[in-house]
Amino acid sequence: xxxxxxxxxxxxxxxxxxxxxxxxxxxxxxxxxxxxxxxxxxxxxxxxxxxxxxxxxxxxxxxxxxxxxxxxxxxxxxxxxxxxxxxxxxxxxxxxxxxxxxxxxxxxxxxxxxxxxxxxxxxxxxxxxxxxxxxxxxxxxxxxxxxxxxxxxxxxxxxxxxxxx
Amino acid sequence: xxxxxxxxxxxxxxxxxxxxxxxxxxxxxxxxxxxxxxxxxxxxxxxxxxxxxxxxxxxxxxxxxxxxxxxxxxxxxxxxxxxxxxxxxxxxxxxxxxxxxxxxxxxxxxxxxxxxxxxxxxxxxxxxxxxxxxxxxxxxxxxxxxxxxxxxxxxxxxxxxxxxxxxxxxxxxxxxxxxxxxxxxxxxxxxxxxxxxxxxxxxxxxxxxxxxxxxxxxxxxxxxxxxxxxxxxxxxxxxxxxxxxxxxxxxxxxxxxxxxxxxxxxxxxxxxxxxxxxxxxxxxxxxxxxxxxxxxxxxxxxxxxxxxxxxxxxxxxxxxxxxxxxxxxxxxxxxxxxxxxxxxxxxxxxxxxxxxxxxxxxxxxxxxxxxxxxxxxxxxxxxxxxxx
Numbered sequence: 001x002x003x004x005x006x007x008x009x010x011x012x013x014x015x016x017x018x019x020x021x022x023x024x025x026x027x028x029x030x031x032x033x034x035x036x037x038x039x040x041x042x043x044x045x046x047x048x049x050x051x052x053x054x055x056x057x058x059x060x061x062x063x064x065x066x067x068x069x070x071x072x073x074x075x076x077x078x079x080x081x082x083x084x085x086x087x088x089x090x091x092x093x094x095x096x097x098x099x100x101x102x103x104x105x106x107x108x109x110x111x112x113x114x115x116x117x118x119x120x121x122x123x124x125x126x127x128x129x130x131x132x133x134x135x136x137x138x139x140x141x142x143x144x145x146x147x148x149x150x151x152x153x154x155x156x157x158x159x160x161x162x163x164x165x
Numbered sequence: 166x167x168x169x170x171x172x173x174x175x176x177x178x179x180x181x182x183x184x185x186x187x188x189x190x191x192x193x194x195x196x197x198x199x200x201x202x203x204x205x206x207x208x209x210x211x212x213x214x215x216x217x218x219x220x221x222x223x224x225x226x227x228x229x230x231x232x233x234x235x236x237x238x239x240x241x242x243x244x245x246x247x248x249x250x251x252x253x254x255x256x257x258x259x260x261x262x263x264x265x266x267x268x269x270x271x272x273x274x275x276x277x278x279x280x281x282x283x284x285x286x287x288x289x290x291x292x293x294x295x296x297x298x299x300x301x302x303x304x305x306x307x308x309x310x311x312x313x314x315x316x317x318x319x320x321x322x323x324x325x326x327x328x329x330x331x332x333x334x335x336x337x338x339x340x341x342x343x344x345x346x347x348x349x350x351x352x353x354x355x356x357x358x359x360x361x362x363x364x365x366x367x368x369x370x371x372x373x374x375x376x377x378x379x380x381x382x383x384x385x386x387x388x389x390x391x392x393x394x395x396x397x398x399x400x401x402x403x404x405x406x407x408x409x410x411x412x413x414x415x416x417x418x419x420x421x422x423x424x425x426x427x428x429x430x431x432x433x434x435x436x437x438x439x440x441x442x443x444x445x446x447x448x449x450x451x452x453x454x455x456x457x458x459x460x461x462x463x464x465x466x467x468x469x470x471x472x473x474x475x476x477x478x479x480x481x482x483x484x485x486x487x488x489x490x491x492x493x494x495x496x497x498x499x500x501x502x503x504x505x506x507x508x509x510x511x512x513x514x515x516x517x518x519x520x521x522x523x524x525x526x527x528x529x530x531x532x533x534x535x536x537x538x539x540x541x542x543x544x545x546x547x548x549x550x551x552x553x
Contacts, residue, residue, distance in 0.1 A: 009456075013460065017533075024464060024533075024537075027464050027467045027468075028459075028460040028464055156207055157205075157207070158206065158403075160198075160203060161201070162190045162191050162193070162198040162200055162201065162510050163190050163198065163200040163201065163510060164201055164202040164203055165289070165339075165512065165516065165517075
């Protein structure tokens with residue numbers, strides 16, 4: 001395997017399971033454990049690996065949270081475009097993700113909170129009130145079926161016999 | 166009791182001696198099974214979805230005996246692009262219900278009573294009985310772990326008699342995971358040419374090749390006309406239950422196979438054929454599964470070595486074939502005790518021919534987590550038997 005291929009393979013493995021032992025990654029990629037450690041720390045230093053996080057199904061955890069997707073229509077500023085307003089919005093901890101999108105609206109913002117009321121107030125006070133924001137539409141999320149490539153319900157397993165030749 | 170109701174040639178085929186063991190394994194629900202000869206992936210959704218759509222549109226009839234022309238055209242393109250060999254969609258490609266049917270048809274189409282077929286062992290269990298059912302005589306060649314279970318050209322040559330009609334090749338191999346390089350295949354091709362033989366090449370594991378690229382036997386110089394190429398959707402596309410395969414070869418032989426097929430099978434199921442057309446568009450999914458098998462392969466081989474079993478490095482399929490000679494147990498005893506004591510299913514190597522004795526087949530078509538767990542159980546087992 002070439003160096004880039006090794007990196008890519010390690011990233012794929014970590015994307016599937018970030019808690020896997022370096023030793024096992026080493027086996028799967030055909031490298032020494034030390035080499036894997038080295039490559040991973042380089043990937044971390046270069047900011048390729050941003051963080052290791054768990055994918056949590058809050059419903060199963062019994063955590064009550066409310067999320068809403070906010071479509072935001074922005075009047076872009078001359079010279080700087082959408083960046084200044086987006087950079088203001090990303091700083092709020094209630095904001096989980098911000099994306100510039102094509103279509104009728106300009107930004108897609110995911111907001112999380114403890115109650116619907118909390119989220120609605122946040123949008124009204126902190127986002128709609130921004131000078132450049134022309135209009136918003138709030139979509140409350142009702143159920144998550146798949147997140148980050150993970151299906152939330154039990155992943156289907158193939159039904160096989162125990163022995164086939 | 167010697168009933169004369171069952172034909173001699175059927176009665177004389179040995180029933181599998183380890184049925185009982187299989188039955189125990191089948192019923193033990195919490196067991197982890199490495200005894201499975203099929204992917205642990207469900208058929209990719211887009212393939213299933215295409216099949217459902219075809220049912221909704223009313224595709225529920227017979228197809229041409231040859232199989233859907235559109236599917237044969239797609240296969241023709243695929244073989245041309247991936248295997249570097251061209252077959253005409255009409256007359257040179259036959260869609261079958263799995264490679265199982267295709268190999269049976271191939272043997273029946275070419276064998277006269279008493280014709281000999283050279284079969285390498287350890288091998289998939291059906292070539293020998295199907296040869297007998299077709300009136301032929303299986304001539305087995307034991308492949309050796311020292312040669313990485315590669316069939317050697319000179320070993321074929323030693324077995325050739327005036328009755329030899331064909332050689333069966335199954336690489337990447339079930340149960341060993343062995344592969345043959347282009348050079349290995351070319352040496353075999355020379356012998357085949359020299360002695361005017363046919364080759365039945367079962368390449369169902371071809372896409373599951375982890376080092377280098379699989380070489381299709383019929384793409385070798387002069388071999389297209391001598392080869393009956395068999396392939397199918399079961400392994401690479403995780404479609405075992407769909408029962409869909411195909412045979413490609415020269416018109417004369419494929420037409421002969423078609424003659425048998427039209428009387429015994431009529432055609433492969435149309436739902437499976439519709440799904441197969443979508444499968445041929447799913448290369449990304451195949452790649453994803455192949456790279457996952459490759460990771461598991463390395464985990465399994467290194468893991469088996471670490472717990473003290475000597476294990477040849479397989480370069481294809483999804484099987485490892487470690488030696489258990491160091492335990493002093495026969496492969497059947499080993500498998501039985503491992504099942505009863507640690508609830509792990511492996512297949513005794515002896516099932517795949519006498520020369521498989523001393524080995525077990527461990528399929529790594531299970532999750533990484535299960536591989537870890539199985540290795541731990543096997544470590545305990547080996548320690549208890551004072552091997553390590």
